[in-house]
Amino acid sequence: MDTNERISRYYQDYKADMEAARIAERKGNLEGARKLYRQAARSLCEMASLESGETRKERTLHAEQILAKAESLGKTAVPAAAAPAASAGTAPARGAQRNAAGGTADGNPWQSEGIPATTFDDVVGMEDVKQLIRTRVIDQIKYPELYDRYGLKGGTGVLLFGLPGTGKTTIARAIAHEIGAPLFTVKLSDVLSKWVGESEKLISQLFDKARETPTSLIFFDDFDSLGMERQDDGNHNNKIIVELINQMDGFRQNTNTIILLAATNRPWMIDSALMRPGRFEHHIYVPLAGHEARIRLVKKNLGSVPTEPGLDYDRISDLLAGYNGADIVSVVGSAKLAAVQRAKETMIAQGQQGDSPVTFADFADAAAAHRSSVKPDDIVRMKKYAAQRGIALPDEM
Ligand SMILES: Nc1ncnc2c1ncn2[C@@H]1O[C@H](COP(=O)(O)OP(=O)(O)OP(=O)(O)O)[C@@H](O)[C@H]1O
């Protein structure tokens, strides 16, 4: 069996186990569901071991989320994704056609991933962003009567924008956790995958599915590709945008609360009709990590590995000025790798295991080898966009 066949087999197992787990969960068989979710996570890990790059990262992350869900079964008050009664108890055949988001046999291809395990505490720094999110998003869920009284029910969409790798996707996941809402992540690839010609129907099905639970969060990730400025060439995005606008203008009449979030690092690409009042009206800028946040990101990613005594985190943070969070994760990984290599050499030479601490020099080498991926052009473009919309950006971006 070649690698692709093996991946495909694990994928089929994963889908079947997830489906069976959801059914078991719905029927209240939590022990059975837990076992099936764990099996599904194992299949994802097997797939990740055969894959590379982003796919591998996403797969591993997804496996972690499923494991977290398995462990939390019976402990959370909010059920993950309440499924329609019609599909309860009908396990679709293995390999039945469903979409990348893991749809079900009720004809609606959307399925939430449940409540993510990522919390606000996992998001380093961004105190201002978190505060804005509390007032714009979280409080309306926490204090619905108050918001009702002031005629603010339903809120509007929030667009998170910022340079690449600054934690936009991470904070969106954390928001779903903080409000205890099942998360629907929507990317252009999901919408366009197998459903060429009916992408607008997919958008309405998405909102239908989201309405099945009292509160849910629809997150349009990399929104620039999905909501790109309309061209008059009849492309799919046109239909998607029209349907998205229809849904956004109509959804607040419903009693259920759907929180709409989007993230982008190219906000200027998004169709301006999507940014009008009542739609993605609120823009929140997600900044690069400042000095203290960089230190915390370094420490968080070092975890409990041994470091040289008196390791100077201030100087490390200075080395990483202008780096985004994704770069910092990468630099810490390289610094750790250098220490591991030394430990390995010692082990081979002396025949015994010994730790080699991560040093400042490891960070200096790693930072020199991994330049910041934030491009000066991106910064210029972002400043121009913010100025046009009258949004003040922090000095340090
Ligand atoms: N403030 C932060 N706190 C915790 N982790 C962070 C932070 N910023 C970045 N990261 C880490 O950096 C990586 C990239 O983050 P994420 O994918 O959320 O960024 P993004 O802004 O969505 O990027 P893109 O614009 O490329 O979509 C992840 O591993 C994430 O955990």
Ligand SMILES: [Mg+2]
């Ligand atoms: Mg992202």
